[in-house]
Amino acid sequence: METNGHEHVIEVTDLRRVYGGGFEAVRGISFSVRRGEIFALLGTNGAGKTSTVELLEGLAQPAGGRVRVLGHDPCTDRAAVRPRTGVMLQEGGFPSELTVAETARMWAGCVSGARPPAEVLALVGLEAKAGTRVKQLSGGQRRRLDLALALLGDPEVLFLDEPSTGLDAEGRRATWELVSALRDGGTTVLLTTHYLEEAENLADRLAIMHEGRIATTGTPAEVTAAEPSRISFELPDGYFVGDLPPLGELGVTGHETDGRIVRLRTHELQRSATGLLMWAAQARVELRRLDVRSASLEEAFLQIAKDAPAQQAMGMTTKEYAA
Numbered sequence: 001m002e003t004n005g006h007e008h009v010i011e012v013t014d015l016r017r018v019y020g021g022g023f024e025a026v027r028g029i030s031f032s033v034r035r036g037e038i039f040a041l042l043g044t045n046g047a048g049k050t051s052t053v054e055l056l057e058g059l060a061q062p063a064g065g066r067v068r069v070l071g072h073d074p075c076t077d078r079a080a081v082r083p084r085t086g087v088m089l090q091e092g093g094f095p096s097e098l099t100v101a102e103t104a105r106m107w108a109g110c111v112s113g114a115r116p117p118a119e120v121l122a123l124v125g126l127e128a129k130a131g132t133r134v135k136q137l138s139g140g141q142r143r144r145l146d147l148a149l150a151l152l153g154d155p156e157v158l159f160l161d162e163p164s165t166g167l168d169a170e171g172r173r174a175t176w177e178l179v180s181a182l183r184d185g186g187t188t189v190l191l192t193t194h195y196l197e198e199a200e201n202l203a204d205r206l207a208i209m210h211e212g213r214i215a216t217t218g219t220p221a222e223v224t225a226a227e228p229s230r231i232s233f234e235l236p237d238g239y240f241v242g243d244l245p246p247l248g249e250l251g252v253t254g255h256e257t258d259g260r261i262v263r264l265r266t267h268e269l270q271r272s273a274t275g276l277l278m279w280a281a282q283a284r285v286e287l288r289r290l291d292v293r294s295a296s297l298e299e300a301f302l303q304i305a306k307d308a309p310a311q312q313a314m315g316m317t318t319k320e321y322a323a
């Protein structure tokens with residue numbers, strides 16, 4: 001379907017997934033992915049990312065709502081969709097006695113018009129491991145084999161469930177480069193990830209899921225822009241928060257204290273930082289552990305996940321100012 005001149009390769013409308021015991025893992029989500037775009041689904045543990053991706057892959061029927069991939073229902077019209085998509089699941093589950101090359105050849109036998117197995121192994125940097133048994137691969141090498149197999153059919157749409165989990169920094173970068181190159185070649189990619197840096201580097205657009213719903217969506221810049229920047233510092237000896245200049249007048253929209261550490265939130269970082277530093281200069285005090293940082297995807301993520309146990313454990317007090 002075309003909207004505003006963009007062809008939507010994946011369309012999800014009010015999608016729901018309910019498991020056997022009645023647990024609703026996906027609670028009415030909607031988004032679309034354009035042709036040639038990388039779309040990242042981010043979220044807290046158990047947010048419903050894998051449950052969603054499995055519906056897009058046609059591995060299960062939704063309890064409600066609608067999924068279209070390349071214009072088809074991926075579950076009931078699997079024969080039309082499957083040959084045009086590549087899937088990298090979280091757990092590949094290969095026969096461990098086969099070598100890498102044998103695994104790729106076996107998989108190629110199940111894919112119509114498969115690319116030469118050696119070609120996809122080279123793409124993911126596994127050509128030197130062609131003769132190695134799968135059971136002797138490291139976790140990261142297995143992930144790369146997973147990715148190679150997903151590429152065998154030269155798919156138009158690629159689903160990647162946590163593609164770089166278990167990879168070292170170099171392997172992760174290599175995967176990002178490969179996925180970017182695939183996108184540049186016209187492949188549409190939907191990926192799930194726990195790495196905010198991955199989404200920031202790779203995704204054209206993203207959605208952050210929390211408890212089965214989409215909490216926010218947009219380009220990384222749009223999602224980030226909605227979040228405040230942060231300034232933190234240690235209160236100088238003998239000073240209290242009340243001794244600081246009126247924070248609202250510095251453009252500060254809220255603050256938290258954690259012992260002697262003060263954290264300020266602001267949408268006007270330069271104005272707030274300047275006001276604070278001028279105050280410190282005039283008072284002739286040093287702001288130890290001073291940290292000034294622009295809004296980031298991490299902030300957006302933590303804000304959404306703020307009721308998660310790890311955040312509660314930080315035990316901060318919070319004050320909000322009227323904007």
Ligand SMILES: Nc1ncnc2c1ncn2[C@@H]1O[C@H](COP(=O)(O)OP(=O)(O)OP(=O)(O)O)[C@@H](O)[C@H]1O
Pocket residue numbers: 019020021023025043044045046047048049050051052
């Ligand atoms: N087969 C199942 N039966 C019942 N509940 C399930 C099943 N699979 C997943 N769930 C539950 O559905 C919720 C969403 O799980 P899902 O695996 O989709 O989350 P996720 O966002 O991919 O998480 P993670 O980041 O930890 O991989 C979780 O609460 C999970 O316990």
